[in-house]
Amino acid sequence: MNYQTLKQWDHRYLWHPFTPQQYWEEEKPLIIERGRGCYLYDTGGKRYIDGVSSLWVTVHGHTHPALNRAIRGQLNRVAHSTLLGLSHEPAIALARGLIRVAPPGLGRVFYSDSGSTAVEIALKMAFQYWANRGESRKQSFIRLENAYHGDTIGAVSVGGIPLFHQVYGPLLFRSYEAPSPYCYRCPLGKKPDRCRLACLDRLEKLLARRSETTAAFILEPLVQGAAGMITFPPGYLRRARALCNRYRVLLIADEVAVGFGRTGTLFACEQEEVTPDLLCVGKGLTGGYLPLAATLTTEEIYEAFLGRVEETKTFYHGHTYTGNPLACAAAVENLRLLDRPDFFSTLREKIQLLEQLLKPFRELAHVGEVRQKGFMVGLELVRDRESKTMFPPELRLGHRVILEARKYGIVIRPLGDVIVLMPPLTIPRKALKELVAGTYQAVRSVTASP
Template sequence: MNKANLWHPFTQMKDYNDSNPLIIERGEGVRLFDVQGKAYYDGFSSVWLNVHGHNVPELNEAITDQLGRVAHSTLLGMANVPAIELAEKLTRIAPKGLSKVFYSDSGATGVEIAIKMAFQYWKNKGNPAKNKFITMNQAYHGDTIGAVSVGAIPLYHDVFRPMLFPSHVIPYPYAYRHDGGAAAAKEATLSALRDLLETSCEEIAALIVEPIVQGAGGIIVMPPGCLCEMASLCRKYDVLLIADEVATGFGRTGEMFACELEDVSPDLMVIGKGLTGGYLPVAATLATDEVYSAFYADYEEQKTFFHGHSFTGNPLGCAVALASLKLFEERGIVEGVKKKASFVEHKLEALIERPHAGEIRQKGLMIGIELVRDKSSREPYDWADRIGVRTAMRARELGMLTRPLGNVVVFIPPLASTEEELDAMTDILTKSIVDVTEGGASL
């Protein structure tokens, strides 16, 4: 039935149907179990969203308890208790100034909302000429049409280009940490943004950015101070800043939100993935009072934000999100990330001298290990070598699940992982890389 009826996302089904598919039956803690009963560490948090592990009693109970009240009630012109309570909680933990919450059901739809809000904000303010967007090279913001329009990964996005609105693209500040090029990369980004804003700010509605860490582009970490200076340029030239915290939010980088690492308060912020602890599809777009006020008008002015989703503010999802945030507080999850990140960094030092580990990129518990054919020249593996895929398959054989980004092996474990579990996972990760790139050389 799996091969006959199910079409998997981001998956070449011809390859998949020729393989031995993994079918998950249950989860417990940081492990998943397949239908044969084999256990696997969840080394990528089930696509970057699991926080507390699987089958968490407190989260299960929150859903069951809410289910006994009401499973769903629309937010169109009415409200429900968990959605109200979660909105209040989110505005208390978000960067300063983000006081309004608009719910959706995925990161992509949250981005779509932010783009439409920014576009209509300027129209409602009487400045409809500000209708263009700035994005960054190799950006990924989701797969709906608007989100793809501000995406810039050719492999994912070029096929849809005729359907999209054009965006200005500036470089994301990438540089090998080994060659001291971070300062130059930062200045190249800031210079490109500054030049674009100086010449075109009258037509720019917003800049959208993955703050501090660019995810699907390869786990690229910004040089210190870059995000803060980008935010300053947006303020100077009267351009909105949209922070896409779908991947980086909820403790992943060592702060509740990555923007907090540089004390940045965006005009719009998109959150998802870890919002419900990885349990249910709830996302949100947070806005400032300034943005909200541009839509607050008499009915006949037609400034209403005509956007919504059937399951917006779903009570089950909001209830489990509240329970997840309670666990963040009770268990010191964010504070624990910093210590665990240091432990992982130390463990991965074993890869630094390996001939095919080009760079280890890390912020908090968001890690990407770039594999290269030749370390000295940085010669990449050819796409057809499938080196990342082969490494992930070797990790699966050894008992850990992950999913690569091309030739970058991703390690994004649940935040609640213990040091003992992280020790086991990093051992599997290291052995998988050495087995595939060096033919099983000794560690």
């Protein structure tokens, strides 16, 4: 089909996610035809570096032979069979594989199909865990300011991004907000080198006041992704875990964005030796090939759901495509590829290279902060560096930067005025340099005349 027809039909029939359609219909859509390694190719054959891993999912690159083979192999056996009342080998193998590499203490895997559902399940499990134990006052949740955990109503109820979440207020259950460890714009007005993580004191106060009625505290470990790649100060996660223990509140770690190597270790929680009570994974679980997610939990939580049927302790939750065999087969292969002996040492070298490459951004007049954790980067654009004043949203500066970046053969997607770089973990060094250099040119030229 030619580009003009595709464009016309896109504008006529499609409604794109998280997209102001009014603007979209005025733009020429970039239509992707195929991918290979860290590259995407449009319908005209132009090549782009996939600078955000197709929305933070691609781990080993596109059309990876081993992942393709794993999916094809499973396709020849069965494309789908349910986990409701039946089982299948890819789901069993993957559950075992996940538990072997997950933070110690996690023992059970419950599948679903998106990050949002993995979170939804964690919230419901936490809620019902306490109910099943006869502590049904523990019903509410604590979350961070700027939190993003997905778009279903439960996940939105523990969300903290007003632009996305405020309108649904009347639909949501209440959750209590703890300050975000957003050091660049500290909500408590502290300086990072002297704050002693005062934001955790606020969390502690909240826990102390509400522990009797709180089921769980949910957070994204090490990086608040959709909030603008907000990187946590060291020690925050470990101390948050200790507080949850002290106040008998479950800890839900949402590793949907940070899992599978993104932060330089397989799971972000590893870096502070934390085992959450519930761990949510999605996105990179299949290497970025198919929709699959999982909620991992401890044997203790699992056991609270055992009992005779009349005790109604069962977890009555399950999506039709839960644990789809094709997706599980891809995920098993993903774990195998991540387990190669040199995978993380090579990644760590590239993380250091990325750190070096990002240095010139600090000199740009309109880059307020350069944030990096592993292969997650946020470049926060500001009108004035001194006062940290933001650009007016109607300028759509972040959006303009990503359109400019396409001229350099780069596909990226911003979070407001935070430019995100999150390439596939196997991106070659040369392409990584091109990605950063092209993004630099795009930021420089757009911010020169905002």
